[in-house]
Amino acid sequence: MIDRVKMSELDALVRNKNFSEVALGLTIKQVKIEASRCLDCKNPRCVTACPVNIDIPRFIKLILEEKYEDAYCTIYQDNILPAICGRVCPQEKQCEGACVLGIKYESVSIGALERFLGDFCLKNCVLTSEDIVENNQKVAIVGSGPAGIACAAAIRRLGYTTDVFEALHEYGGVLKYGIPEFRLPKSIVDEEIKRLENLGVNFHKNVIIGKTITIDQLFNDYQYKAIFIGSGAGLPSSLGIKGENLNGVYFANEFLTRVNLMKANNFPTSATPIKIGEKVAVVGGGNVAMDAARTAIRLGAKEVYIVYRRDMEALPARLEEIHHAIDEGVIFKLLLNPVEIIGEDYEIKAIKCQKMVLGELDSSNRRRPIPIDEFETIEVNNLIVAIGQSPNPIIKNATPDLTVDDWGRIIVDDYQTSIPGVFAGGDIVTGAATVILAMGAGKEAAKKIDKYVRTL
Amino acid sequence: MYEILEKRALNIDVDLFKIKAPLVAKNTKPGNFLIIRVDKNGERIPLTIVENDEESVTIISQKVGFSTKSLSKKNVGDCLEDVVGPLGKPAEIKDAKNVIAVAGGVGAAPLYPQLKAYFDLGTKIDLIIGASNKEHLIMLDMFEAICENIYISTDDGSLGTKGFVTDVLKDLLKNNNYDLSIAIGPLIMMKNVVEMNKKYQLKTDVSLNPIMIDGTGMCGNCRVTIGGKTFFACVDGPDFPGEDIDFDELLHRQRYYRDEEHRCNLRLGETDD
Ligand SMILES: Cc1cc2nc3c(=O)[nH]c(=O)nc-3n(C[C@H](O)[C@H](O)[C@H](O)COP(=O)(O)OP(=O)(O)OC[C@H]3O[C@@H](n4cnc5c(N)ncnc54)[C@H](O)[C@@H]3O)c2cc1C
Ligand SMILES: Cc1cc2nc3c(=O)[nH]c(=O)nc-3n(C[C@H](O)[C@H](O)[C@H](O)COP(=O)(O)OP(=O)(O)OC[C@H]3O[C@@H](n4cnc5c(N)ncnc54)[C@H](O)[C@@H]3O)c2cc1C
Ligand code: SF4
Ligand code: SF4
Ligand code: FES
Numbered sequence: 038m039i040d041r042v043k044m045s046e047l048d049a050l051v052r053n054k055n056f057s058e059v060a061l062g063l064t065i066k067q068v069k070i071e072a073s074r075c076l077d078c079k080n081p082r083c084v085t086a087c088p089v090n091i092d093i094p095r096f097i098k099l100i101l102e103e104k105y106e107d108a109y110c111t112i113y114q115d116n117i118l119p120a121i122c123g124r125v126c127p128q129e130k131q132c133e134g135a136c137v138l139g140i141k142y143e144s145v146s147i148g149a150l151e152r153f154l155g156d157f158c159l160k161n162c163v164l165t166s167e168d169i170v171e172n173n174q175k176v177a178i179v180g181s182g183p184a185g186i187a188c189a190a191a192i193r194r195l196g197y198t199t200d201v202f203e204a205l206h207e208y209g210g211v212l213k214y215g216i217p218e219f220r221l222p223k224s225i226v227d228e229e230i231k232r233l234e235n236l237g238v239n240f241h242k243n244v245i246i247g248k249t250i251t252i253d254q255l256f257n258d259y260q261y262k263a264i265f266i267g268s269g270a271g272l273p274s275s276l277g278i279k280g281e282n283l284n285g286v287y288f289a290n291e292f293l294t295r296v297n298l299m300k301a302n303n304f305p306t307s308a309t310p311i312k313i314g315e316k317v318a319v320v321g322g323g324n325v326a327m328d329a330a331r332t333a334i335r336l337g338a339k340e341v342y343i344v345y346r347r348d349m350e351a352l353p354a355r356l357e358e359i360h361h362a363i364d365e366g367v368i369f370k371l372l373l374n375p376v377e378i379i380g381e382d383y384e385i386k387a388i389k390c391q392k393m394v395l396g397e398l399d400s401s402n403r404r405r406p407i408p409i410d411e412f413e414t415i416e417v418n419n420l421i422v423a424i425g426q427s428p429n430p431i432i433k434n435a436t437p438d439l440t441v442d443d444w445g446r447i448i449v450d451d452y453q454t455s456i457p458g459v460f461a462g463g464d465i466v467t468g469a470a471t472v473i474l475a476m477g478a479g480k481e482a483a484k485k486i487d488k489y490v491r492t493l
Numbered sequence: 494m495y496e497i498l499e500k501r502a503l504n505i506d507v508d509l510f511k512i513k514a515p516l517v518a519k520n521t522k523p524g525n526f527l528i529i530r531v532d533k534n535g536e537r538i539p540l541t542i543v544e545n546d547e548e549s550v551t552i553i554s555q556k557v558g559f560s561t562k563s564l565s566k567k568n569v570g571d572c573l574e575d576v577v578g579p580l581g582k583p584a585e586i587k588d589a590k591n592v593i594a595v596a597g598g599v600g601a602a603p604l605y606p607q608l609k610a611y612f613d614l615g616t617k618i619d620l621i622i623g624a625s626n627k628e629h630l631i632m633l634d635m636f637e638a639i640c641e642n643i644y645i646s647t648d649d650g651s652l653g654t655k656g657f658v659t660d661v662l663k664d665l666l667k668n669n670n671y672d673l674s675i676a677i678g679p680l681i682m683m684k685n686v687v688e689m690n691k692k693y694q695l696k697t698d699v700s701l702n703p704i705m706i707d708g709t710g711m712c713g714n715c716r717v718t719i720g721g722k723t724f725f726a727c728v729d730g731p732d733f734p735g736e737d738i739d740f741d742e743l744l745h746r747q748r749y750y751r752d753e754e755h756r757c758n759l760r761l762g763e764t765d766d
Contacts, residue, residue, distance in 0.1 A: 205707065206537075245577065245709060249516050249577070271709070275723065282723060282746070288713035291714045304753065304756075308559055309536045312750060383742055383746070384745070431709060431728065
């Protein structure tokens with residue numbers, strides 16, 4: 038078996054000082070070699086493991102036949118953002134994790150092939166015009182993240198007048214304000230939005246549903262037939278320990294938003310500042326934590342620590358990001374949990390952490406961290422809290438009839454919420470999850486919305 | 494686009510703008526604020542909605558730094574890049590008969606819509622309004638229409654009592670019976686008003702102005718400690734009961750970017766257009 042091809046990357050010591058994309062993609066030659074490794078399985082395990090069941094062996098075969106556009110369309114049926122999912126899906130836990138080649142050798146680089154097709158077709162402008170038969174029924178989409186985008190595309194294709202309302206001044210949700218440029222160039226997100234605009238989807242920025250317009254007003258004053266809520270999980274979780282409001286302590290959302298959305302890395306050309314000291318600790322072990330740590334390094338921090346209460350194996354972040362973080366010099370301080378933030382004159386000076394040992398397996402099938410009576414104090418100039426997000430309560434608070442669970446997640450039955458005509462999907466329903474799951478939900482919800490409107 | 498329909502200089506540092514923003518205007522209630530970006534590279538800055546009609550909102554902005562100075566350069570017919578709102582919880586208009594209101598500097602702007610709401614309910618309002626000097630007092634004519642008594646203080650004594658608003662407040666508290674106080678102005682003023690009112694068992698509502706980005710509860714930049722608990726001022730406020738607020742922490746949080754703000758200001762010379 039030939040070896041899995043290696044995607045070239047910017048040199049770690051160059052890239053940790055800039056925001057350029059790290060993973061450079063495969064050349065056509067590499068793509069063909071990689072595609073040839075696929076065994077075209079009869080019962081492809083990769084397909085079952087992909088949350089939207091993309092016909093992976095089929096698109097790979099089409100690549101080998103150099104039918105790139107057809108290959109792209111194969112993916113596009115289930116996933117309208119291949120350039121994005123190819124970059125950010127946790128492939129090692131999904132398609133690639135299940136690939137049969139992975140048992141003896143290394144799995145096929147499905148994500149890299151998907152990214153290639155996405156980039157190829159964005160560049161070569163495939164699929165720009167589509168014939169849509171208007172039905173003149175209005176559907177409102179709340180939020181322009183992956184869930185909203187996927188729902189908008191699917192419902193628009195069925196002929197609906199589709200209006201996307203976004204709270205922020207740019208479109209894309211976490212793809213814009215959360216995931217950094219060096220992992221997902223913002224120009225790709227903008228291109229994808231432009232394609233939806235070409236399809237006839239109307240985007241409205243600076244509209245917060247629940248504030249600017251309420252759900253009731255969408256129905257009564259604006260005559261929408263149905264509404265899809267894809268408002269994500271934007272509320273940062275706090276550590277709940279002493280000192281969290283000291284200067285120098287950021288929630289990851291603030292830190293990443295300042296850089297990704299507000300372009301604070303270009304300060305003062307961009308008017309929004311960011312402040313980063315020599316030593317920075319990031320608490321958490323997921324994608325958000327890796328993104329924050331790698332952003333801190335790029336902003337000039339000398340030492341950046343990931344402080345995580347479990348061990349290396351349990352880190353929930355994408356494998357590639359963990360490797361990139363290590364290469365770029367992020368220091369992992371494991372089995373440690375912050376218990377106090379120590380400050381002086383209202384500014385952070387150090388974090389006091391409790392040491393942990395690993396115990397029995399817990400409900401997440403990882404060994405449970407157990408605190409022991411030993412502590413370590415780490416001097417830092419900043420702490421970035423990246424321990425999770427939950428749904429933002431704005432819509433719920435303005436819409437009493439909308440039922441949510443104890444974590445604020447909207448309760449749905451087949452994408453239908455407690456209010457007739459209001460549907461929901463993505464992180465607002467599942468809690469913080471993944472891009473592909475949010476997109477899958479948006480697309481499926483569109484079918485239910487169509488079915489619902491037809492009964493009116 | 495968000496067009497500037499009207500612009501008026503209230504004094505050399507403070508401008509009033511009426512901005513076309515029908516969606517924001519429609520749901521605005523007293524106490525709500527909005528966030529603007531002046532231009533493409535602009536910061537998101539929060540400003541209180543002072544008045545609203547069918548299609549426009551009125552804001553009053555004091556030039557304190559880069560973004561507010563950029564705003565002040567815009568004229569009637571120009572457009573702002575972004576306007577989003579209404580944000581925050583509307584002010585809770587309580588059951589009060591005698592209110593003592595305190596306005597410091599541009600704090601008069603956010604105070605006005607709240608006092609107007611009290612006035613509409615028939616509440617008797619005494620107002621202490623303070624500024625550094627006579628030229629910096631704003632909106633006096635608007636307040637005259639809704640307040641029973643207006644007491645003025647200026648730091649330099651150019652109009653009214655020479656000194657701070659708290660000097661005037663002290664005398665009024667001794668001789669009057671108020672059932673609620675509302676104070677909006679610089680943090681240090683609000684802190685001192687709350688402390689003084691406490692001596693008279695008088696509750697104070699204040700409006701906080703931490704640094705904000707999104708204004709929707711997403712970033713956590715705007716957090717304040719009240720009675721040992723954390724609140725996000727953009728969604729839980731900006732109005733809060735003043736008694737248990739950690740004003741000193743908030744004062745420090747507001748100053749976190751002081752050096753950067755200075756660097757940004759140096760750009761103003763270059764971008765003059
Ligand atoms: C830093 C970071 C890194 C991540 N990395 C990865 C990764 O590598 N791979 C992966 O698969 N997943 C990753 N995720 C998770 C993934 O981004 C989310 O699961 C996904 O974006 C959820 O999509 P969504 O559409 O449900 O919500 P979001 O992407 O959160 O979008 C919701 C949108 O709705 C808007 N909105 C909210 N409320 C309102 C309202 N009331 N009115 C109007 N608009 C509103 C928001 O402003 C936002 O634009 C990451 C998340 C973060 C934060
Ligand atoms: C809810 C709320 C309502 C407000 N209402 C008014 C109003 O009606 N009229 C008015 O003149 N001002 C108001 N402010 C204050 C106004 O937002 C700041 O003066 C403005 O953001 C300063 O920006 P700058 O770039 O001009 O100054 P900078 O030089 O950046 O900063 C000057 C000071 O303003 C504060 N500040 C800076 N950036 C922000 C930000 N993004 N958000 C909040 N504060 C910031 C900081 O304390 C800083 O030290 C309000 C603030 C809040 C939070
Ligand atoms: S969408 Fe994600 S999981 Fe599915 S095939 Fe593509 S990269 Fe793999
Ligand atoms: S499991 Fe692996 S080898 Fe089999 S079809 Fe999928 S990608 Fe190809
Ligand atoms: S301004 Fe971001 S949470 Fe309040």
